[in-house]
Structures are given as C-alpha cells and as structure tokens.
Amino acid sequence: MYIGPFEDVKKVGKVAYRLNLPVRWGHVHNVFHVSMLRKYTPDPSHIIEYEAILLQEDMTYEEQPIRIMARELKVLRNKEIPVVKVFRQNHMEDEAAWELESQMYEKYPHLFYFKLDVVL
Known part of the structure; x- marks a missing residue:
C-alpha cells in the first residue's frame, strides 16, 4: 500500500530521499530508499483523498x-x-x-x- 504523495525535501546520498511528512508522523523516520517511493506526475484535476488508517502507538495496524x-x-x-x-x-x-x-x-x-x- 502506498501513502502520499509527500514533498521530497532533499536527496540524501545516491539512493535515498528525505520527505516532508505530516507533523502527526513526527516519530516516523523521514528518509526513504528509492525502492519505497513512486514518482508522482502532477495533474491539476487530481484530488487526493486520504483514507484514515488507525495506527497503533508502534505505527502498526492490523489489516483486516x-x-x-x-x-x-x-x-x-x-x-x-x-x-x-x-x-x-x-x-x-x-x-x-x-x-x-x-x-x-x-x-x-x-x-x-x-x-x-x-x-x-
């Protein structure tokens, strides 16, 4: 499952990016390997709707x-x-x-x- 899009703040090394994550995810490490990212092609008509996922304290959730x-x-x-x-x-x-x-x-x-x- 992919969550986002998020703005990439800067490239870290050759194969990682630091992302600008929401404040409520402050305890999540914000550097990701390129294999975990997808390129987003901007589309002015694209409206992004987030589906709320109930996360537990350890940032896990049960997939029912x-x-x-x-x-x-x-x-x-x-x-x-x-x-x-x-x-x-x-x-x-x-x-x-x-x-x-x-x-x-x-x-x-x-x-x-x-x-x-x-x-x-």
Missing part, C-alpha cells in the same frame, strides 16, 4: 480481511495445499494475496460461511 476472492489447490510434488485469495481492508483488489486456507480459517472463520439457498 474482508472477503475470500478465490480458492485453489496448489500442487507441490505429490501434496495438495488448499489456499485462498484474500481481499484485505485498505488495499486494492489487485493487491489480494494468497494465504493458507487452514491459517485463514483458524483466524477468520466467519469468512468461510456462505449463504446457501435450500430448496425443500
């Missing part, structure tokens, strides 16, 4: 899964491993990740209950 998008059996030699594609909060659909079905079911069993139509 919203739904299971797909299920597959991965075959490794002669072993089949069930995996699920998980769509998480604060992410785009193309950022959904494959997780072990057993671990997801253990932590989030409510994602596996499907509404079944029963015809009597």
Whole structure:
C-alpha cells in the first residue's frame, strides 16, 4: 500500500530521499530508499483523498480481511495445499494475496460461511 504523495525535501546520498511528512508522523523516520517511493506526475484535476488508517502507538495496524476472492489447490510434488485469495481492508483488489486456507480459517472463520439457498 502506498501513502502520499509527500514533498521530497532533499536527496540524501545516491539512493535515498528525505520527505516532508505530516507533523502527526513526527516519530516516523523521514528518509526513504528509492525502492519505497513512486514518482508522482502532477495533474491539476487530481484530488487526493486520504483514507484514515488507525495506527497503533508502534505505527502498526492490523489489516483486516474482508472477503475470500478465490480458492485453489496448489500442487507441490505429490501434496495438495488448499489456499485462498484474500481481499484485505485498505488495499486494492489487485493487491489480494494468497494465504493458507487452514491459517485463514483458524483466524477468520466467519469468512468461510456462505449463504446457501435450500430448496425443500
């Protein structure tokens, strides 16, 4: 997930930039390697809306899964491993990740209950 854009204040060395971060992020180190940055092309019609993310004191947050998008059996030699594609909060659909079905079911069993139509 990317957050920003932020103004780069100055280049630090050959591969790092110091950014002008919001004051409320004062405890976050403001120097980033170029691999963590994306170039922003200015567009006057572009309106940036920030989605609030609840950060804990140690600057972490829990990514809550919203739904299971797909299920597959991965075959490794002669072993089949069930995996699920998980769509998480604060992410785009193309950022959904494959997780072990057993671990997801253990932590989030409510994602596996499907509404079944029963015809009597």
